[in-house]
Amino acid sequence: MLKRILAGVFIGASILAISSFSYATDTNEKGIIDKTKVEQAIMEQTKTEETKAESKIESTVEEEIDISKYRIIRPEKSAYTIEEKVDFVNGIAPVDTTVTIEIYGTTDLTRKNFNLLKLPSEDDYIEVYTDDILVGNSGTFSKQLELVTGINKIIINFNRDEVPSIEIIIFVNPSNSTTSREVKRPEKLLEMIIQN
Amino acid sequence: MKERLKTFLLISLVGISLLLTKRLWMELPNETFKLFAKGDKVYSTSYLLSDMIMPNKYLLNFNEKYLTLFYDDSKYKLWTNSRKTLGTILGSKDIKTIDLSDEEFLQYKKKPSLVFYFPEKVNTFILAKALDVKDPSSIVDTIQNVKDIYIYLGKGDSFFVFTDGDKHLAILDSTIDISHLKEQFLEIEKEKGYNYYYSARDTYGIDKDIYIPYEMKNSLSTVYVENEIRNLDEENKRKIAERYFNKSIDYIREIVEGNESTIYEYNHRVLKLNINGTVEYYHPLEEIIKKRNLYESLSTSAEFISQNAGITKGMYLAKVEEIQSDESLGYNLTFRYRVRGLPVILGNEEVVDFIQIEVFNNHIRSYKHFIRKDINRTMEDLTEDKKLLTSLDIIDINYDFLVGEYLREREIKDSKESITIDQVLTFLDDITLSYFDPCLKDMEDKLIPVWVIKTESSLYAFNVYDGNLEYRRDR
Numbered sequence: 001m002l003k004r005i006l007a008g009v010f011i012g013a014s015i016l017a018i019s020s021f022s023y024a025t026d027t028n029e030k031g032i033i034d035k036t037k038v039e040q041a042i043m044e045q046t047k048t049e050e051t052k053a054e055s056k057i058e059s060t061v062e063e064e065i066d067i068s069k070y071r072i073i074r075p076e077k078s079a080y081t082i083e084e085k086v087d088f089v090n091g092i093a094p095v096d097t098t099v100t101i102e103i104y105g106t107t108d109l110t111r112k113n114f115n116l117l118k119l120p121s122e123d124d125y126i127e128v129y130t131d132d133i134l135v136g137n138s139g140t141f142s143k144q145l146e147l148v149t150g151i152n153k154i155i156i157n158f159n160r161d162e163v164p165s166i167e168i169i170i171f172v173n174p175s176n177s178t179t180s181r182e183v184k185r186p187e188k189l190l191e192m193i194i195q196n
Numbered sequence: 197m198k199e200r201l202k203t204f205l206l207i208s209l210v211g212i213s214l215l216l217t218k219r220l221w222m223e224l225p226n227e228t229f230k231l232f233a234k235g236d237k238v239y240s241t242s243y244l245l246s247d248m249i250m251p252n253k254y255l256l257n258f259n260e261k262y263l264t265l266f267y268d269d270s271k272y273k274l275w276t277n278s279r280k281t282l283g284t285i286l287g288s289k290d291i292k293t294i295d296l297s298d299e300e301f302l303q304y305k306k307k308p309s310l311v312f313y314f315p316e317k318v319n320t321f322i323l324a325k326a327l328d329v330k331d332p333s334s335i336v337d338t339i340q341n342v343k344d345i346y347i348y349l350g351k352g353d354s355f356f357v358f359t360d361g362d363k364h365l366a367i368l369d370s371t372i373d374i375s376h377l378k379e380q381f382l383e384i385e386k387e388k389g390y391n392y393y394y395s396a397r398d399t400y401g402i403d404k405d406i407y408i409p410y411e412m413k414n415s416l417s418t419v420y421v422e423n424e425i426r427n428l429d430e431e432n433k434r435k436i437a438e439r440y441f442n443k444s445i446d447y448i449r450e451i452v453e454g455n456e457s458t459i460y461e462y463n464h465r466v467l468k469l470n471i472n473g474t475v476e477y478y479h480p481l482e483e484i485i486k487k488r489n490l491y492e493s494l495s496t497s498a499e500f501i502s503q504n505a506g507i508t509k510g511m512y513l514a515k516v517e518e519i520q521s522d523e524s525l526g527y528n529l530t531f532r533y534r535v536r537g538l539p540v541i542l543g544n545e546e547v548v549d550f551i552q553i554e555v556f557n558n559h560i561r562s563y564k565h566f567i568r569k570d571i572n573r574t575m576e577d578l579t580e581d582k583k584l585l586t587s588l589d590i591i592d593i594n595y596d597f598l599v600g601e602y603l604r605e606r607e608i609k610d611s612k613e614s615i616t617i618d619q620v621l622t623f624l625d626d627i628t629l630s631y632f633d634p635c636l637k638d639m640e641d642k643l644i645p646v647w648v649i650k651t652e653s654s655l656y657a658f659n660v661y662d663g664n665l666e667y668r669r670d671r
Contacts, residue, residue, distance in 0.1 A: 073399055090399050136592025138617045144410035
């Protein structure tokens with residue numbers, strides 16, 4: 001009787017053991033793998049989305065800061081002398097950009113005799129006028145500048161934080177008998193003067 | 197008694213002879229006067245041709261930075277003042293010629309210079325004849341057609357460049373003095389009353405000679421025109437018929453159509469005065485013309501127009517096409533006209549051009565004339581108090597439309613966004629300030645000032661005040 005009970009218990013235990021093992025193995029392993037896979041997939045998806053989002057943000061940022069799209073074609077020099085009181089600006093910028101052109105002049109009433117080698121200080125400049133140009137669908141803009149005799153400072157601002165404004169110094173010297181000639185000077189010196 | 201009779205007969209003979217002599221002398225000057233009265237014939241052919249062959253635009257390049265473009269030469273008369281010099285060049289045997297490459301010519305274009313732009317290519321021989329050159333030099337063979345004439349006005353010796361767009365022939369003649377032209381050029385520069393332009397080639401690097409104004413300072417006159425034919429009474433219409441046939445109305449057959457158009461017929465020649473304002477004349481060929489001659493054909497046309505339509509101020513030769521009718525060879529000549537110095541674009545679907553003539557040397561086969569007369573309303577001759585848009589403003593306003601037209605004409609399937617301003621500007625052949633005649637009213641029809649943009653196959657007229665497309669047609 002005891003033998004039968006023991007055999008029954010053993011068989012029962014083995015059945016139980018075998019069945020539980022197989023169940024446990026199947027369920028748990030698959031579940032773990034699936035879970036991992038899902039988690040991995042979710043993580044990957046999230047990562048991809050994040051990467052995409054990041055790249056989107058990056059590209060947006062890139063677009064915003066693509067300063068090559070904001071350019072002055074003319075004048076090519078940042079400081080030069082002309083005889084006439086008229087000069088011109090041509091440039092390109094993305095559609096709907098507001099380009100602000102500020103023109104500052106100086107008078108030589110103080111007899112400081114400014115020229116390209118002796119530029120006025122910030123206090124010596126007087127605002128002549130400011131103009132806003134809305135860039136049209138062609139992505140180009142142009143402006144005829146009415147200047148004053150002496151040193152004129154032109155500041156072209158694209159109204160974008162990432163895009164630096166451009167400064168041009170034009171010396172209107174009607175007494176200059178020769179045709180408009182540029183004063184050649186070291187770029188570094190020029191940059192220093194403009195910064196000051 | 198016999199003696200008395202003899203004396204009486206003698207006195208009678210003297211009286212009769214005096215009477216006849218008087219009639220003779222009274223009539224001869226009358227006849228001469230009548231020739232002048234017909235009038236327009238007294239103008240020489242070269243005079244008529246020189247009026248018909250005139251530039252459309254005048255580019256003054258003071259230096260690389262300051263340049264301007266004129267459409268109306270009435271103020272400075274640069275063409276009139278250059279005609280004699282150009283005539284001398286075209287008749288001179290002491291000239292030196294050099295072919296310039298495209299690059300060389302582009303470099304010279306940046307120097308102080310004056311450029312005459314013709315509306316279409318002009319035959320150089322015809323140009324020489326229009327400038328009253330009796331014996332044209334070898335230039336007419338070296339370069340057969342001229343589109344632009346360039347005159348260098350910088351330091352040193354001046355020279356000329358005749359170009360047809362592909363070939364640029366520089367002509368030097370040290371004996372020619374153009375100091376007067378240089379002085380005038382410098383005076384215009386000093387005056388400063390002009391619009392400043394910039395070159396799209398230099399600014400955007402495109403391979404086209406398109407010039408764009410920075411600002412449009414000047415305003416344009418308001419012009420009203422009227423349909424001359426509709427407003428003519430019967431008597432005036434008959435006078436026109438008598439002029440065309442050179443016969444009294446008693447010999448001319450007159451038919452009035454139901455729509456009030458009138459047809460006159462005389463000896464196989466037909467004249468129709470249409471109610472829509474057109475005059476049509478037809479005279480079938482009487483013999484075969486086997487060899488066409490452009491100069492003879494142009495002279496015949498000029499004389500015909502001057503005799504019948506009178507000298508129409510501002511008329512210019514716009515197109516020359518070779519035609520064939522059965523075995524005869526001839527030309528179809530198109531003339532257009534300018535009002536206050538600006539070309540007029542007709543918005544009439546039935547009539548595209550001002551004058552169209554089919555001419556076979558000395559024979560006018562057909563003639564069609566659309567008369568729209570400037571009524572010169574001096575009281576109302578006010579200029580519009582609105583700012584004129586520049587040609588770049590027009591491009592900006594109509595950019596999407598122009599890009600669409602570019603893609604359509606070039607059969608490109610790219611997206612609109614991929615098209616750049618350089619491509620759009622290269623697509624344009626020409627931009628000119630003009631008047632558009634909508635041809636809507638017979639009386640006091642107001643002309644619309646427009647920027648006319650021409651591409652390879654189309655013509656677009658945009659309103660200079662608001663940029664709206666007023667008219668479009670195939671070229």
